[in-house]
Amino acid sequence: MALPRNSTDTYGGAVFVGAPAIPQPSRRVRRETRLAYALLAPTLVVILGLVAYPFVSAIYLSLQNKMVGVAGRFVGLGNYVELFRDEVFLRTAWNSLVYTAVAVAIKFVLGLTMALVLDQERPFNNLFRTLLFLPWAVPVVIVSLNWRWIYDDLSGFLNNFLITFHITHDIISWLSNPRLAMGCVIAVVVWAGTPFYAMTFLAGLQAIGKELYEAAEIDGASIVQQFLYITVPRLRTIFITTVMLSTIWTATNLQFVLLLTRGGPANRTEIFPHLAYETALGARRLGMGAAVSLVFFPLLVVLIVFLTQRMLREREE
């Protein structure tokens, strides 16, 4: 019996009270819709034309054997099949995984340390904070070139320093030694990326009320307990969002590898974004390059969808 009553409530009002008014709200809605789309038009053009369309066309491109300046022919999954058979692919997949996981882990630990240190009270803390966050404002190209110069075999800072202070006697080839190259690249990624973690973590730390710690201390909680049961739970959301954002950006960053090692020595630092770049613009195989850049995308999609949901939810709260 709920149904009829319900329907009177909704339709009844419209029929009797709003009968002449029906066109009015709908005209208003139509006017608002038109205005909204007029205001959003440039943004939509940019999003559809420069992100959505290229994205779809990357998929389409990856199914062709297109070269730069030459029309492509449809080859189905041919590019992917060729890619999976290539031994460089396996190497690159492993490198990409190690590179991303290790860099994110170190940035996390170092970023948290930096935030905790800056959260302590001391004179000139604002100055120290500004200085420690400085790398984050520097263009990644400059970071990479500068570090390449620091690593330089004959005249770079590292070898220069180590030999001057008699720590080593021989020149170390940082970026061309297959064992050291990946570690050296990761160090640069960490140098540039740690401030971002420290900034978000510090913002989180400073939002925790001091009275919580005081209360815990009266109850006899140790410093470690305070950290584990007050600090960590309250930073959990920030931890997850920061790590996910940074994972996407770290995994897809082309510049560090391009400017430091170009994937060498012997593909030891080859990662997907750089392999895609070399294939598309070095070897001029646009179709194959698109396939390379897409092959690790499914993993990122999971992160991106998850993060989209999260950011929407955080906003609603």
Add this chain to the structure above:
Amino acid sequence: MNSVTRTRRLLKWAGNLLLAVLLVWTLVPFYWMVATSLKKDKEIYGFEATLIPRHPTLDAYRRLFAQTPFVKYLRNSTIIAVTTTVGSLVLGSLGAYALARLRFPGRSVIARGLIFTYLVPQSLLFIPLFAIMSTFALIDTREGLILAYLGITLPFCTWLLLGYFRSVPVELEEAALVDGCSHLSALVRIILPMSLPALAVVAFFSFTQAWNEFVYANVLVNSVDVRTITTGLTLFIVEDVFFWGPMMGAAVLATVPPVLVYLVFQRWVVKGLTLGAVKG
């Protein structure tokens, strides 16, 4: 003295020590960049290479301005970054207003699409974008690069402003709208003046993104006349030979604008950060 107080004192010293280590780690690369730019070639390379410049000179900077197209690169970077910033502010505000205040079909889909497009990485898009820009003859143009940069900045800027506009009380505007004020003037006269912190983050974000960007600039531009400073820097590498003196001089000067902008905007930016404002 209880154990917590003792641990706290210990932590304080550990903290100071760690701070010193972190400062060295962070600042040494800056030192090396500046020091190199102040050296003569003799002190840069080979056996006489020094850790501290023995005879500091501005020679590298002089060569930079006299013998290289550095000034041209700076000009291009400035034009492109400023245009991208203005575009992001204006278009972002208009779009965010529509999403925050108007009711229309497709609203939530678009809001969701904003974050999604923001998170799609450039390394996935540069190949098709190269093909698209070629089709429209936008390779080697400032317009093409600015458009590509709006593709990076606009989704996030609109998203950020949307959140901020929603937090501005709607009552003021309603009164103005009843008085016959149009939606646009409500946006300009009421919402924007109350959203200055968010606009500051948008300006900061789009300026630094456009100034620091390298991948699109590298792929979409070849000519010296359009080249920006980030890709211009790599031209100091000729056939695997690096001209470190002028290159580090250029690096120092190209770092100044984003760092200055960071120093000015830092108190707003930290707030915007929790929303994922800045890539790192």
